Amino acid sequence: MDDSKVVGGKVKKPGKRGRKPAKIDLKAKLERSRQSARECRARKKLRYQYLEELVSSRERAICALREELEMYKQWCMAMDQGKIPSEIKALLTGEEQGKAQQNSTKLAKAGKTEANSSNPFFPCDASLTGGQCRTFRTAAEIPR
DSSP: OOOOEEETTEEEOSSOOSOOOOOOOHHHHHHHHHHHHHHHHHHHHHHHHHHHHHHHHHHHHHHHHHHHHHHHHHHHHHHHTTOOOHHHHHHHHHHHHHHHHHHHHHHHSTTOOOOOOSSTTSOOOHHHHTTOOOOOSSGGGSOO
């Protein structure tokens, strides 16, 4: 006997449920698969290029920070021996000149308060920065 059932006027055969896949051309399916693989490889290549650039930029930053750290160590050793490095003298004299100029301009502008920091890496001058303090990571970033 036949296992088919009649439901709603249609004959249904037992077996897999759901939609039956349409007849797909195998060549088209293979071509889509190849195209998808090419796109995947291209995305992977771009991702690796981006990550390699990111790593190299971080390595350059690390080298720069190590050089800066070595410079600070040398400055500390010189200061321990009682010598003041010329770079620090330049920073201090430049800062003192900057303070003198800022004080004269601030006296001309009554009502402004002095917000100048003695640390060159954390200067905070509200009149120059538009009311916000700036933090500098290196001595090279300090405006002169």
